[in-house]
Amino acid sequence: MNVLSLFDGISCGHIALEKLGIKVDKYFASEIDKNAIKVTQHNFPETIQLGDVTGVRATDLPKIDLLIGGSPCQGFSLSGKQLNFDDPRSKLFFEFVRLLKETKPKHFLLENVKMKKEYQDIITEFLGVEPVFINSKDLSAQSRGRWYWTNIPFEREYKKKKEVYLKDVLExxxxxxxxxxxxxxxxxxxxxxxxxxxxxxxxxxxxxxxxxxxxxxxxxxxxxxxxxxxxxxxxxxxxxxxxxxxxxxxxxxxNPLEAERLQTVPDGYTAVNGTTDNMRYKMLGNGWTVDVIAHIFGGLA
Incomplete structure (x- = not known):
């Protein structure tokens, strides 16, 4: 399987695929945060870094089987200033749309935060699939609700796992x-x-x-x-x-180790030489809850 991950962060998608035992032939990542790239390359040195998403072209890539991404969400969030699609950060969503059209992958996944219904409907119209809302509290020790647009045939109605409490991840x-x-x-x-x-x-x-x-x-x-x-x-x-x-x-x-566990990221994953605790908090906060993504990717196995 060839994967293209946009706004890749610390490659939580790759962690989820590995956790499921899904073979990845080539993993292409578009990311500009040098610290996140350092963490990814430390854990997955075979990752092919492509840089800024605006410069990524399908003609430079082999056939992509899975396109994934969580476009920057500051322009969509219900928190703060209620920015909209005119915000430059929101416009990166359309880079995902562009590459979805160019690469024509068999499967795709887009993640984003809670947002105004009008923004949600626009994303749905562009992607052609209805989103599903998943709260990570069903699969981890934290409550973190996110919307997921995907054509992966995963189990949308599922029985919650036994609740995991914060005490289970604390040192x-x-x-x-x-x-x-x-x-x-x-x-x-x-x-x-x-x-x-x-x-x-x-x-x-x-x-x-x-x-x-x-x-x-x-x-x-x-x-x-x-x-x-x-x-x-x-x-x-x-x-x-x-x-x-x-x-x-x-x-x-x-602490950072506990923060990794809250995101169901492997212990020590972000403990790369030269990364401070604050860097680790930021990268983990921007990342995905791995067990949620693994649940969705279960439809690929």
Whole structure:
């Protein structure tokens, strides 16, 4: 199978194919992030890097069997400024459409975030298939809903796997990178009042991103949108880019290894020489949840 992956990131699609034992003859990747390319080439040195997607031409490639991609989503997201198809980042979607027409693959997959219905309908019209919404919480320890447009005949109605909780991916001990009391105070200002009310958190109007909530049998990540002021009972929260956890003694960031597990990426996959923790967080955040992609690719096996 020859694969063309646009906006490839750290090649989560390749990981999913490998996990299923699907033979890949040639894997072509279009990516411009040098750190992501470094991670990909470290793990899959046979990957053929093509550079900027606007320069990719089907005439330079062999027959492509599978075209995949998750075009930059800033122009589609329900969060933030409600950008639209006039945004340069959104226009990269049409590069996917162009290469779909040029390469005429047997199968394709496009992933994207929640968006306005009008944008979703435009994508559906161009790709000719109805999307399916999958939340990764059915297959992993995090809640991350995404839309998938594909002609792969995978099982769209499926029984949820046994729920995986955050406690299942956390390291037993984490003895470095602890956040100081001062930083905790700065980050949680106006969210946590006195110790008397430490189990009660007050949301600020600009609170967004992720929340960690407790359950009797463990912790589970939930992703939320922008919310108003109010009081919500929970032991653990985060308003930062990386999730935070409470391990019984202190609030700390999820470390990169744990972030890999949340994305069902192999342990240490992004631990490439020269990549910082922040780089790893960013690459993993931009990547796919591998087990979700593997579920879809199951229709190819």
């Amino acid at each position: 037993p001990y984490y003895d470095s990178g602890t956040i100081s009391d001062d930083e905790i105070q700065n980050q949680l200002t106006n969210l946590l009042s006195t110790s008397k009310y430490r189990d009660t958190f007050k949301w600020k109007r600009d609170t967004q991103n992720r929340v960690l909530v407790t359950r009797p049998d463990g912790l589970k990540i939930q992703r939320i949108g922008r919310i108003g002021e109010g009081v919500h009972k929970s032991e653990i929260i985060t308003v930062l880019t990386q999730p935070f956890v409470f391990d019984g003694k202190e609030i700390r960031k999820v």
